[in-house]
Amino acid sequence: MEKKLLSVVVPCYNEEKVLDLFYYELEKVLDKIEYEYEIIFVDDGSKDGTAEIIKKKNTLDKRISLVSFSRNFGKEAGIYAGLTYSKGDIVVVMDSDLQHQPEVIVDMIKYIEEGYDTVTTKRVDRKGENVIKKVFSNLFYRIMQKITDTELVQGAQDFRMMKRNVVDAILSLKEYNRFSKGIFSWVGFKVKYIEVKTIERAAGETKWSFSSLLKYAIEGILAFSTVPLRISTMVGILISIFSFGLLVQIIVKALFLGTDVPGYPSIMTAILFIGGIQLIVIGILSEYVAKIYYEIKARPKFIVRDYIASGQNGDGNIEN
Numbered sequence: 228m229e230k231k232l233l234s235v236v237v238p239c240y241n242e243e244k245v246l247d248l249f250y251y252e253l254e255k256v257l258d259k260i261e262y263e264y265e266i267i268f269v270d271d272g273s274k275d276g277t278a279e280i281i282k283k284k285n286t287l288d289k290r291i292s293l294v295s296f297s298r299n300f301g302k303e304a305g306i307y308a309g310l311t312y313s314k315g316d317i318v319v320v321m322d323s324d325l326q327h328q329p330e331v332i333v334d335m336i337k338y339i340e341e342g343y344d345t346v347t348t349k350r351v352d353r354k355g356e357n358v359i360k361k362v363f364s365n366l367f368y369r370i371m372q373k374i375t376d377t378e379l380v381q382g383a384q385d386f387r388m389m390k391r392n393v394v395d396a397i398l399s400l401k402e403y404n405r406f407s408k409g410i411f412s413w414v415g416f417k418v419k420y421i422e423v424k425t426i427e428r429a430a431g432e433t434k435w436s437f438s439s440l441l442k443y444a445i446e447g448i449l450a451f452s453t454v455p456l457r458i459s460t461m462v463g464i465l466i467s468i469f470s471f472g473l474l475v476q477i478i479v480k481a482l483f484l485g486t487d488v489p490g491y492p493s494i495m496t497a498i499l500f501i502g503g504i505q506l507i508v509i510g511i512l513s514e515y516v517a518k519i520y521y522e523i524k525a526r527p528k529f530i531v532r533d534y535i536a537s538g539q540n541g542d543g544n545i546e547n
């Protein structure tokens with residue numbers, strides 16, 4: 228019987244410091260398993276020697292392929308591109324900084340063979356993270372749980388193994404704004420979570436700052452929930468009811484007690500308050516309009532500058 232193919236998808240952005248070690252560790256594990264394999268490195272517009280290192284590896288090991296982007300499109304695009312180019316019966320997506328330990332692949336395969344469609348890792352601790360990040364992360368997952376139908380698991384990582392049918396399902400979601408934590412959960416299937424410890428990256432630096440994490444959280448909410456729009460409506464209704472009550476009170480008072488002219492502070496407060504609320508509501512609305520704007524343009528999610536296939540050179544014309 229012919230051996231099955233495992234595709235390893237690795238998005239990389241400025242990872243020259245860690246790639247050699249990563250490849251060494253990965254290869255050790257892949258040589259142990261009962262699968263043919265290919266490693267797809269997606270160079271996400273790196274400015275350092277990342278692409279050169281991978282090209283050199285390709286000349287030595289024909290199971291390696293390289294998809295080089297024309298600029299930095301972000302990790303989500305990298306994952307999408309890697310899945311698009313993957314040919315494996317099963318595909319595993321992992322980071323290149325050894326925070327996702329290659330040995331886990333062996334366990335993942337075990338669960339896939341047991342009948343699971345997807346195997347995902349989940350952190351059990353949040354070692355090495357500061358308190359503020361922890362608090363906001365908890366808050367984010369709590370909010371997401373309340374306002375979306377898509378269940379997000381706290382601590383779940385982008386270290387996943389999937390069967391081909393799951394990969395195809397994920398690729399069938401064509402949206403431009405890709406919040407992959409949500410997308411993976413949205414497609415469903417039989418998922419197994421493996422608990423892992425938090426590991427520091429082997430070398431180089433994380434590309435996440437606090438502000439980029441905050442932006443990511445907002446993207447997630449916008450991509451998977453319209454509850455903020457409903458909240459805006461509710462706030463509008465509540466304020467209308469409140470101001471109507473106030474209006475009645477003023478009219479009744481004027482009828483029975485006569486008008487009292489001094490009312491400047493209360494009028495100013497009301498105008499400013501309502502004005503503020505209106506701006507917030509318009510702001511929320513605009514966030515969604517902006518998303519629609521990007522979706523409607525239907526731009527490609529990534530642009531390939533260079534593609535070196537595993538085995539031979541290809542033209543890289545893959546639709547995305």
Ligand code: UDP
Binds near residue numbers: 237271324
């Ligand atoms: N990455 C990428 N494009 C980016 C940022 C990151 O492909 O714009 C890759 C990066 O090379 C790494 C993975 O995504 O393989 C995770 O990035 P990082 O280690 O910076 O994130 P963290 O582990 O801190 O969440």
Ligand code: MG
Binds near residue numbers: 324326428
């Ligand atoms: Mg990392």
